[in-house]
Amino acid sequence: MEQKDDIFYIEKIKSGQTNHFSYIVEKYKDIVFSIALKVLRNREDAEEMAQESFIKAYKSLHTFKGTAKFSTWLYRITYNNCISEVRKKKQHFVSTNDIEIKDDAEELNLDGIPSENRAKYIKIALQKLPEDDYTLVLLYYFEEQSIEEISKVTKLSASNTKVKLHRARKKLYSILNEMLKEELYTIL
Amino acid sequence: MNELEDIKLEALLHEMKLESPEVNFSARVMNKIFEEESEFNKIKSTRILGNGFWIILVLFVALFAITYIVSNSGVLVESELTKIFPGLNTSGVSNGYQSIFEKMGTMPLKIAVILLASSVLLFIERFINANSKVFAI
Numbered sequence: 001m002e003q004k005d006d007i008f009y010i011e012k013i014k015s016g017q018t019n020h021f022s023y024i025v026e027k028y029k030d031i032v033f034s035i036a037l038k039v040l041r042n043r044e045d046a047e048e049m050a051q052e053s054f055i056k057a058y059k060s061l062h063t064f065k066g067t068a069k070f071s072t073w074l075y076r077i078t079y080n081n082c083i084s085e086v087r088k089k090k091q092h093f094v095s096t097n098d099i100e101i102k103d104d105a106e107e108l109n110l111d112g113i114p115s116e117n118r119a120k121y122i123k124i125a126l127q128k129l130p131e132d133d134y135t136l137v138l139l140y141y142f143e144e145q146s147i148e149e150i151s152k153v154t155k156l157s158a159s160n161t162k163v164k165l166h167r168a169r170k171k172l173y174s175i176l177n178e179m180l181k182e183e184l185y186t187i188l
Numbered sequence: 189m190n191e192l193e194d195i196k197l198e199a200l201l202h203e204m205k206l207e208s209p210e211v212n213f214s215a216r217v218m219n220k221i222f223e224e225e226s227e228f229n230k231i232k233s234t235r236i237l238g239n240g241f242w243i244i245l246v247l248f249v250a251l252f253a254i255t256y257i258v259s260n261s262g263v264l265v266e267s268e269l270t271k272i273f274p275g276l277n278t279s280g281v282s283n284g285y286q287s288i289f290e291k292m293g294t295m296p297l298k299i300a301v302i303l304l305a306s307s308v309l310l311f312i313e314r315f316i317n318a319n320s321k322v323f324a325i
Contacts, residue, residue, distance in 0.1 A: 025214045030206040047209045054217045141201040
């Protein structure tokens, strides 16, 4: 249904009704901004990059054939834009390989986190995830994109995406575990 | 890390709210799009071949025509003189005429070449300018 909605509005935009693009912006602004924010680590830069990504998407809309999901296409533009920006700024792009995954990540029980703090913990843990992992988690869990769709966005192979997603999840658990331990120490 | 924990994590992640840009973000994006679109339309409506180009082209054609007429008129004068004065040695006169017309004839041609070159340059400059704006949008 969502894809059908997108196609409906895209056709309208292609036929010259530019104002319908606001539907697309409104629908995807949060996820596009979140990806940009994670990669660029600065709200101002992230807003600019998100804006640029939407404008780029608008200008290249005629090249969108509808064979893939529009969201996948849009995220690929955003992701590529952010990566180019990072390279331009010569920032270090943190990858999963730079962060150690501890064995005790396997032992985590999410029920151990007080329910009222769970959202807060997850948010902090997500912020601590490397950029590429964050994007994978975001697309897989928030956007419910398939492995194939994510591999199109990140230009990784499907098997590599699967492995990286698994490692990202492990990393998230590891971070959460560490946070829980710290919390426990402060209580004791 | 078991499947149940993964399901719980998934549910938790779904409950999470994503970061949002500023309230007027959508309006800003749309304004920028409208702005760029109107600029694009303006460029599209601007004629690449302006009046300057056409004036230079007309001048070039006129000068080319003059060159042609003048270079032919030398031959015409010589043949007319031989007809009127059959015994007259027209070679000296015709040579004189020829050199005058040759000098005169090459002048408009040089001007025409300069005009043609400037019109081509003008055209290239306008074309590049117009296209660079189109590609930038």
